[in-house]
Amino acid sequence: MATISSLGVGTGLDLESIVTGLMDIERQPLDRLESKQSTINAQISAYGSFKSKLSTFQSAMESLSSASSFKVFQANSQDEDLFTATATSTAATGSYNIDVTQIATRDKLASSAFTDYNTTVGEGTLTISVGSESFDVTIDSSNSSLAQIRTAINNASENTGVTASIITDDSGARLVLTSNETGTDNAISVSVSGDSDGNDSDASGLSAFVYSSGGTQNLSSISSAKDAIVSIDGFTVTSSSNSIANAIDGVTLNVKDVGSSTLDITRDDDAILESVNEFASAYNALMTEIKSQRNGQLEADSTLLTIESQVRDVFNSGASITGSSFSYLIQAGISINKEGVMTVDEDKVNEVLSSDFTSFANLFSAEGEGFANRLESLADSWLQTDGLIDSKEEGLNARLTSLDRQKEQMEARLEMTETRLRAQYSAMDTLVSNLQSQGDYLISQLSSMNSN
Incomplete structure (x- = not known):
């Protein structure tokens, strides 16, 4: 078929x-x-x-x-080199005389000069305090050079607010400690325990970093921690920060320099x-x-x-x-x-x-x-x-x-x-x-x- x-x-x-x-x-x-x-x-x-x-x-x-x-509202500073300001919805219109007598600064400390950043400093335990908070950094043979100590401080898991750096000048390399925040509440102090040279307070070994405002000062102060001090219409306001919120209701002042000027708050x-x-x-x-x-x-x-x-x-x-x-x-x-x-x-x-x-x-x-x-x-x-x-x-x-x-x-x-x-x-x-x-x-x- x-x-x-x-x-x-x-x-x-x-x-x-x-x-x-x-x-x-x-x-x-x-x-x-x-x-x-x-x-x-x-x-x-x-x-x-x-x-x-x-x-x-x-x-x-x-x-x-x-x-x-x-x-x-808008906040208008008559001299923005001295301070600026911002206003929220809780502000009120008005004019204020602002006198900045001191700006807030960070604490900054520097060590004596070492030959270079690879110089071995010593071993032991550094206790670094920032205000009332402190943390320990263990230094041993694996991290005892100046550069390694800097890194150990910065990488410490319990670091409470300090940054370590190295400045090398004509004299050599120096360890510099700077508080992350301004104000006297963030002043730095350093103590040492178990220094490998047998002395926890002398100027050699790890104790070369010891610093206390009322005691041993093997570090030198580059700048001291200070609070901002501002007078608003004759009333004194102290702040650990240069950003001062609600001293004037609904207004944040950002102080920059010492001097006097006027702040005007107006409706926008x-x-x-x-x-x-x-x-x-x-x-x-x-x-x-x-x-x-x-x-x-x-x-x-x-x-x-x-x-x-x-x-x-x-x-x-x-x-x-x-x-x-x-x-x-x-x-x-x-x-x-x-x-x-x-x-x-x-x-x-x-x-x-x-x-x-x-x-x-x-x-x-x-x-x-x-x-x-x-x-x-x-x-x-x-x-x-x-x-x-x-x-x-x-x-x-x-x-x-x-x-x-x-x-x-x-x-x-x-x-x-x-x-x-x-x-x-x-x-x-x-x-x-x-x-x-x-x-x-x-x-x-x-x-x-x-x-x-």
């Missing part, structure tokens, strides 16, 4: 095209599923873009949603105005995004309408706000024009900041009433886990998962259908081919009989 190696050989028909055409029809439901998936993926992507705009909106609302947001209205402009920009960007998505992938999505409606409800609700003489943003220089774009009248804002700062601040930040406070709460609810956006994205992803399962099932059925069609048409092709062979044989036999 003849066999068919390719569809259509037996019949002469284009059976391959017939099977392909039939499978194209069978595949139409799968194509519709893939089209739905593409749409959902586009919607998920659109929500990603929308979510980004919402996050920006949330941050802008947060910057004006609490009273501390308006407590923006420019920073507040910048936050107001960011507030308007974030609102405009959100409304533009909503309009864009409504004309795009999220055309029929009710979530956009919900968010837009909630935002407009906040702006359109004029009500008494605790601590503010204003009920609407337009009263403070912020308006929304007929195109829906928010604009900021900076001159008006600056005027209100100067004339009625408290009302302006509460207009935005009053708990549960201020515009930025309410909008931040809304944005938080939209973006929180299981919130409006999260739930929408979960729903879209669930639909994708369901469509994936349907596709798998449909693709399996299509594979079975194509296998069945090919088997049927192959059998038909073989049958027709066999019939044609038999017909050709009979015709040849008849022709032979006629010839005979």
